Amino acid sequence: MRRHISITLIALLFLSLFCMYPVLNTPILAQGQASERQITVLNPRGQPPAIQLKQMAPRLDSLDGKTVYLVNDGYLGTDILLGEMQAWFKENMPEVSTIYKRMSGGGFTAEDPALWAEIKEKADAVIMGMGH
Amino acid sequence: MAAVVGHCINIESKLGVPTVPLIISAFYEQVKTHHTIQKGMPNLRVTYLISPVWGKKAEQIRKDIVSESPISGKMIMQEIVENLAKPLTAEEKMTGTIEPETGPERFTDTPENLQQMFLEKRMTDYMPIILPTEEKVAEMLKGTSHHPDEVVGKMAAHTAMPGENNVEVFEHWSYTVRTVAINAVMAGAKPEYLPVILAVASTGKEAISVSDNSFTEGLIINGPIRDEIGLNYGIGALGPFSQANSTIGRAWNLLSINAGNCGRVGTTYMGVIGNPMNWNNVIMAENEEESPWQPFHVRRGFKPSDSVVTLCEGWGILSAKNSKYSVWEKEMDFSGTLKKIVNDQDMLFGAMAVLSPPVANFMKEEGFETVEELEKFLAARPEGQGGPPQAKMPSWFRPQINIVVTGGSNNNYWSYGGMAPRQSVLIDDWR
Numbered sequence: 248m249r250r251h252i253s254i255t256l257i258a259l260l261f262l263s264l265f266c267m268y269p270v271l272n273t274p275i276l277a278q279g280q281a282s283e284r285q286i287t288v289l290n291p292r293g294q295p296p297a298i299q300l301k302q303m304a305p306r307l308d309s310l311d312g313k314t315v316y317l318v319n320d321g322y323l324g325t326d327i328l329l330g331e332m333q334a335w336f337k338e339n340m341p342e343v344s345t346i347y348k349r350m351s352g353g354g355f356t357a358e359d360p361a362l363w364a365e366i367k368e369k370a371d372a373v374i375m376g377m378g379h
Numbered sequence: 380m381a382a383v384v385g386h387c388i389n390i391e392s393k394l395g396v397p398t399v400p401l402i403i404s405a406f407y408e409q410v411k412t413h414h415t416i417q418k419g420m421p422n423l424r425v426t427y428l429i430s431p432v433w434g435k436k437a438e439q440i441r442k443d444i445v446s447e448s449p450i451s452g453k454m455i456m457q458e459i460v461e462n463l464a465k466p467l468t469a470e471e472k473m474t475g476t477i478e479p480e481t482g483p484e485r486f487t488d489t490p491e492n493l494q495q496m497f498l499e500k501r502m503t504d505y506m507p508i509i510l511p512t513e514e515k516v517a518e519m520l521k522g523t524s525h526h527p528d529e530v531v532g533k534m535a536a537h538t539a540m541p542g543e544n545n546v547e548v549f550e551h552w553s554y555t556v557r558t559v560a561i562n563a564v565m566a567g568a569k570p571e572y573l574p575v576i577l578a579v580a581s582t583g584k585e586a587i588s589v590s591d592n593s594f595t596e597g598l599i600i601n602g603p604i605r606d607e608i609g610l611n612y613g614i615g616a617l618g619p620f621s622q623a624n625s626t627i628g629r630a631w632n633l634l635s636i637n638a639g640n641c642g643r644v645g646t647t648y649m650g651v652i653g654n655p656m657n658w659n660n661v662i663m664a665e666n667e668e669e670s671p672w673q674p675f676h677v678r679r680g681f682k683p684s685d686s687v688v689t690l691c692e693g694w695g696i697l698s699a700k701n702s703k704y705s706v707w708e709k710e711m712d713f714s715g716t717l718k719k720i721v722n723d724q725d726m727l728f729g730a731m732a733v734l735s736p737p738v739a740n741f742m743k744e745e746g747f748e749t750v751e752e753l754e755k756f757l758a759a760r761p762e763g764q765g766g767p768p769q770a771k772m773p774s775w776f777r778p779q780i781n782i783v784v785t786g787g788s789n790n791n792y793w794s795y796g797g798m799a800p801r802q803s804v805l806i807d808d809w810r
Contacts, residue, residue, distance in 0.1 A: 285487055288510045291502055291561040292481040293534070293554035293638030300474050301392035301419040307464050315463070320383055324433035324440075328401070331441045335456050355382035356537075356548050367394045372463045375390075377432060378383040378402030378410070378425075379591075 313371035314344045318362070320355050325377040332374065346370075381537070381548040381589075384414045388423060398423075399462045403430040404449040413646040417550045422471040424462035426455060497565075502637050504629065504658070508565040519560040522573030523809055527557040531580045534639030536589040536647035549589065549647060554580065554638035559630075562637055566630035571608045572623055575600065576630045577809035578688050580638075582802055586631040586660055587642040588692065593650030595695045597661035597798055598628065599783055601676035602686035604806050610664035614787035617663060617696075617733070617794070628660035656695045661798070663785050669736035670784035671743040672750040679803050686806040693728050696796030711791065713741045714753065720795055721757045721780055729779050729799025732757070735786040738793045750782050 307313055315336070317329040326349075333345045346369075351359045366373060387398040402410055404427040415423045427450040429443045444455045451458055482500075486493060493510055497503050509515065520527055535549035559580045563573055579598065588594040600610060611621035619625045635641040642648045650657075667674040667683075676687035699705050704719035717732060724730060734742070747753040757780045781800050786792070 283489060285489055286493070286510065286512055287485050287487045288493055288512055289516055289557075289561050290482055290484050290486065291511060291558065291565060291633065291637040293552040293558055293640075295479040295481060295552050295640065296550055298417060298477040298479065298550075299419050300421075300476070301388060302474060303420060303422065303424075303467055303471050304391040304395045304397045306397050306466055309464055310460060318386075320386070322433065324435065327435075327437050328428070328432055328440055328444075331437060331444055332456065332459075334441075335444060339456070340460070356385070363390070363394065366390060366396055370396055373387070373390055373396055373398040374401065374459060374463075375383050375387055375398060376401035377428070378381075378400060378406055379431075379433060 307371060310340060310372070311342045312344075314346060314369060315372045315374060316366055316370040317345055317347045318366075318373055318375040319347070319349045320375060320377065321350055322355065322377045322379045328376055329374070381409075381414050384410060384423065384425070385418055385548055388415075388418045388420045391420065391423070397463050399459050400425050401428055402426075403428050403432055405430040407450050409646050409649070416477075422468075422473075426459050426462060427451070428455065501643065502633075503565070504632055504636065504642075508633075509567050511561045511564040515564045516557065516560050519564050519568070519570050519573060520557070522560075522570030523556060523577060525556045525577070525809065527555060527560070529556045530554070531556055531559055531577060532583040534580075534583045534585055534635060534641070536585055536587070536639065536641045536643075538584050538588075550640070551583070552638055552640050554634070558638050559634060562634040563626075563630045565633050566626045567622070568626040568630050569608070569622065572627055572630070574686075574806050574809040575604060575608070575627055575688055576634070578804040578806045579627075579631050579690065580634055581809065582690055582804055583639075584690050584692075584801065585639050585641045586628070586635040587648060587657060589641070589647050589649055591649045591651045592694065593652045593654040593657075594692055595654045595656035595660060595798075596631070597663060597691035597693075597696075598631075599675050599689040599691065599800065600662070600664045600687075600806075601667065601674050601681075601689075602806070603684065604686035605664045605667075607686075610662075612664040612666040612785050614789060616666065616785040616787070617661060619659070624662045624664070625659065628662045629658075631660060632657070654695060661691065661696060663733065663783055665783055666736055666785045669740075669788060671736075671740050672782075672784065675781075675783055675800075676803060678750065681803065681805070687803050688806055689800050689803040691731065691798045691800045693731070693798030694796060696731060696733060696794045696798055699732070699793050699795040702795070711741065712745075713738055713791075713793075714745050714747065714756065717742075717793070717795070718757050722760065724795070724797065728797060729781065731781045731783065731796055731798040731800070733783045733785060733794040735790070735792050736784060736788045737791050739782075739784045741791070754780050754782060 319325040319329055336343045336345045383400045387400040390396050390398050402425055407427055415421050427448050448455050533551035533553045535551045537548045559577055563576050586596045608623045609621055610623045640647055665675050677683055681687050702720045704716055
């Protein structure tokens with residue numbers, strides 16, 4: 248009887264050690280500690296420039312008798328679009344003069360100093376297309 | 380669309396003339412939340428058109444311009460008239476300065492949380508990064524003699540074509556040697572790669588272009604640096620088969636995202652289809668040793684002993700075997716086949732052929748003593764296939780082809796694509 252009890256106790260001891268194994272296993276503890284460990288890292292971003300707000304141009308009292316430049320930056324289909332807008336003005340607001348201009352080329356972003364000078368001298372307003 | 384916004388803001392603020400930029404409605408968010416603010420006129424009166432416009436017939440456009448704007452709900456032509464004639468509000472007359480913020484210099488948290496934060500703040504390419512601790516960044520900075528606070532350059536999501544007087548499309552962010560080193564750490568680069576990454580950064584060229592073309596970028600690397608840092612220019616030269624090849628292009632990407640504000644979908648990235656080569660760019664160390672011709676950088680005026688990086692841009696490259704003209708024969712006419720492929724391609728931004736050493740050597744045996752002779756032969760267009768008349772094209776139109784020799788000698792393969800080299804930079808200046 249005593250022998251049976253001893254065997255049972257030894258078996259229980261092994262069983263309990265087996266069940267405790269994950270608790271005793273140090274890597275599990277180390278993982279828990281690592282996930283709470285804090286580190287400091289550096290911000291990888293560059294420096295954006297300050298933005299200076301620019302003044303919008305005053306609006307016109309009305310378009311009557313005014314000259315509106317329709318400026319094509321060269322994107323596909325803009326000539327058709329501005330042509331239709333020009334026709335709309337002619338039919339619906341004949342008192343407005345419209346002048347169609349194609350930018351000088353060299354890419355959408357290229358400046359066109361001659362056209363800017365002409366606009367400054369002759370245009371009351373500009374409609375420019377097209378952001379595609 | 381950013382160009383139209385830029386031109387109109389200049390006309391308003393410099394010439395005092397009221398404008399209405401016309402932009403398709405697909406770009407509303409980009410224009411409203413980015414371009415008008417960054418260019419200093421957040422209330423610019425834009426009229427949004429029914430997307431798309433290009434491709435529509437005049438009859439449809441005629442209907443569209445008297446239809447409701449998809450953004451404002453007003454009839455488009457009426458809105459244009461109002462935008463020119465309605466007095467400015469107090470908000471529209473506002474002036475002053477906005478100082479944008481990019482967060483603190485340092486972040487402290489657990490590594491797991493930091494990885495997540497970098498991803499959520501879009502400071503990564505959506506792949507795990509090496510977290511840039513001060514120790515790792517200090518180690519990276521040993522790769523250059525330059526001071527960490529030195530300003531390396533400025534970058535924007537779009538670089539103007541060289542030689543043009545252009546309106547600024549995107550704002551330029553500035554960055555220091557330290558910023559470049561932080562991004563190099565994140566990419567998994569070694570300190571000895573830093574001079575290459577700094578040389579690229581010094582150009583201000585973005586790795587992720589905003590263009591709706593879905594461009595990719597590339598680097599041609601020449602000189603002793605190739606062996607010094609273990610760049611692969613043998614078998615699989617253009618693939619992910621060495622740490623240097625794999626991380627230099629990624630570092631350029633991360634720098635562009637973080638220090639140039641590039642790659643933000645909807646604002647600073649608009650590539651319609653996207654491009655898988657954007658993951659790492661096309662990194663090409665030339666196989667100078669097995670090439671029958673002068674190395675690429677020497678043809679650009681550098682000494683053979685110089686270490687040089689040349690930046691490229693375009694749609695990317697793919698195997699020329701993908702072409703209908705590339706037929707395997709017992710006796711190959713390599714240059715003739717390549718010429719047929721070139722003739723069939725659009726050369727708008729220039730073209731590039733990447734030849735394996737055996738193919739390059741076969742072409743030399745065909746009689747092309749110099750690479751310039753081969754490039755001239757390939758670029759000459761047959762009668763009636765000359766593309767658009769040169770006079771009508773912008774000055775940056777370059778109907779030219781460039782040859783790079785790299786890869787293994789285990790078979791006769793070559794690749795081709797619409798990529799063009801731009802500036803070359805001396806890496807040695809950044810050691």
